Each structure stands twice: as structure tokens, then as C-alpha cells.
Amino acid sequence: MAGGFAKDGAVQDQIDATVEDAVNRSRQGLPRGESRRECEECGEAIPEARRQALPGVRLCVACQAEQDKISGPFSGYNRRGSKDSQLR
Template sequence: MAGGWARDGAEHEQMDATVNDALERVRSSLPKGDSAEFCDECGNAIPEARRIAVLGVQHCIGCQNELEREAKAIELFNRRGSKDSQLR
């Protein structure tokens, strides 16, 4: 039920759009192409087992963990509206 100037279903559209944006961000960050032999961040060798398991890998495990931790801190911010507006 929408209130004020919002039409019915606006809250669900906003939540769907937020989820779709997150999915698109994740899909665009998936590795593509050939795996690197050396990490783009630190220059250490990437183990062959990792290069085979994760096609297109560009970072060692340590650097990948740090990049994911930084990305997670950013994604906690809702760019489409305040939490209150989604719960009304």
C-alpha cells in the first residue's frame, strides 16, 4: 500500500530495482577472459589450481579478500532511498 504521492506497488519496485542493481554490479565484476599468472595488486604468483578453478582470475586470494571486503562496505549504502522509505 503506497501512501502520499507514491502509487501502489512503488515500494516493491524500489526494492526490486535495488536488488537488480546489486545483481548487475556482481555480474559485471565476475572475472572474464584468461587468468593472470601474477596478481594485479601485489604481483605475487597466483597458484595454478586457482587459475584453473576461477577462469579469468586476476588477484591472489589475499588481495581478492581485501577487494571484496572493501566492496561490501560500499554496497551496504542504499543508493535508491532511505530504509524508512522502503518500510512504509
């Protein structure tokens, strides 16, 4: 049941849109193309198993871990507009 000007199912629509945004953002971050044999950052060899598991890989495990730390978690934005989430 919706209240005010919101239509029925509006909360579920917001949840679905948030999930879809997260999936699209994750897909954009996936490597594409042919894997490199050496890391772009440090020049170390990328193991064959990693290149086979992740087509298009560009970084060795150590450099990828460092890159993941820098990227950090994505907090998104507040679709509902509640005060609690705005105060964070």
C-alpha cells in the first residue's frame, strides 16, 4: 500500500532500480579483451591461472588488491530521502 503521492509498489521499484544500478556498475568494472602477460603497474608476470580465470585481466593479484583498497566501497545515493541516511 502506497501513501501520499507514491503509487503502489513504489518501494519495490526503488529497490529494483538500486539493484539494477549496482549490477550495471559491476559489469562496467569487469575486464574485457585479451589478458596481459605482465602487470600494467609493476611489470610482474601475471600467472596463467589468473589470466584464464579473468579474461582481460590487466593487473597482478597484489596490484589489484591495492587498486581495490583505493576504490573502496560505493555508498550510492539515498533514493528514499530519509533523514537517517542523509545524516551519515
